[in-house]
Amino acid sequence: MEKIIIGEHIVKTFGEGDEERTVLDGVSIEINEGEFVAVMGPSGSGKSTLLFALSGIDGVDGGKIVFDGKDLSAFGETELSDIRRTKMGLIFQQPTMLKSLNILDNIILPSIRGNRKNIAKVSEKARTLLKRVGIAELETRDTTQVSGGQLQRAGICRALMSSPKIIFGDEPTGALNSKSAHEIMDIFSEINADGTAIMLVTHDAKVAARTERILFMLDGKIVSELKLPKLNGSDIERRVEEVTAKMLEVGI
Template sequence: MKEAILSAKSLCKSYAHNGGQNHILNHIDLEIYKGDFTVIMGASGSGKSTLLYTISGMDRATAGKVFFKDNEITKLKEDKLAKLRQGDFGFVFQQMHLVGNLSLFENIAVTGYLNKNLPSQEVIKRTNTLLEKMGLNDMSKRMPSQVSGGEQQRAAIARAVINKPCLLFADEPTGALNRKNTTEVLNLLTELNKEGQSILMVTHDMRAALRATRLLYLEDGRIIGELNLPTFQLSDEKSREAQVDAWLSSMEW
């Protein structure tokens, strides 16, 4: 039986709009399992990013509860949530948000230094290991403006996993990349997942969706479909694409 590491119970998110309430998330029940590469898809405006931000504690729910390892995080104060995000959660976004006046090495290492449980030498060791893993060894001293978008995103992924998070959240991580860089980033995320990293990703990109071991479809703030898949293998990409395409068609995507 799979182990649920994050769960939402009757999760709702609403915004005031023109004197009324705009309901973005509508009583969502969801479990995210250890070791899964979970991908959430849906049309624009379906609530994908709102769900990711709310379930990760980056945004406050209007109603409902979120549990991380059976501990409710919905009502945690901001300092406790920040500590959770620094250690147990990692984040990758469409925009890389690298610090412009820091080198790639420094951008990655700074998150490790914020983890008070990590000695400085361990931070340096992990940073160098991740630079090699991401294919950025020769660029460690370069500033973000001196490397490509794909290289920036690889550095952002390294920054997100330096503290070995239990769960990596990714919001459209390939949305600003060309085809070549998209493939490189997806390969890295797939490799991390095969090594045991749990991932929850929001995307509208079919190429990204193919990497999922679990696909969820969101419509009008509700999860209306689920597709479970084996771990991605390049040799099975064509048959996998046909299966996912058929499923998305059944969701009227």
């Protein structure tokens, strides 16, 4: 299976002098095409920093990150932005939407920047995605007129507009109630089944249990890993127990 991301001995520090802190301490990681990966760890363990590094949002102080066969350090900010827009999908705990635009316009905005000629085609794809995630009727709503779960679904639509090779999610269910979180994870599972790789940062064992490989971080290092078989709907409780047991073993 081809590797979509290779991170070698990644180092990231914050602060200077006596206040310098190493947040990523020589982290090495590989993600294959079509994989469903979770990263878990306590606050300050470096899990979100790792996601920002792998997606090119933040630079690193040491090591190497290769995405889709290309060393990210070879690109400037504009080129990195283009890579994220065309080959990656990014989903955060609180979707960043413009209040001046409705749901549909927020979804299509990144896809039509600098090229409004394709707006009809882009809008058609957005409507297809809205239907897929179950909120087709909300396309003309303002962002303040939908629930948190509905807004996160819109964020997923926006992330899928470019048919990305990988989706990065930083606590994408963290602000949702349990029902909405379960529904969002159902959508992620469907996306992954279609062949898109997904990497989720989460503190929730129920979320991690829906993935197939879980990386555990402490003090800026990946200290353990748990592999799970493809999800069978009837075995979720056993999987949650397995994840929870591993968290206790690791000390999370």
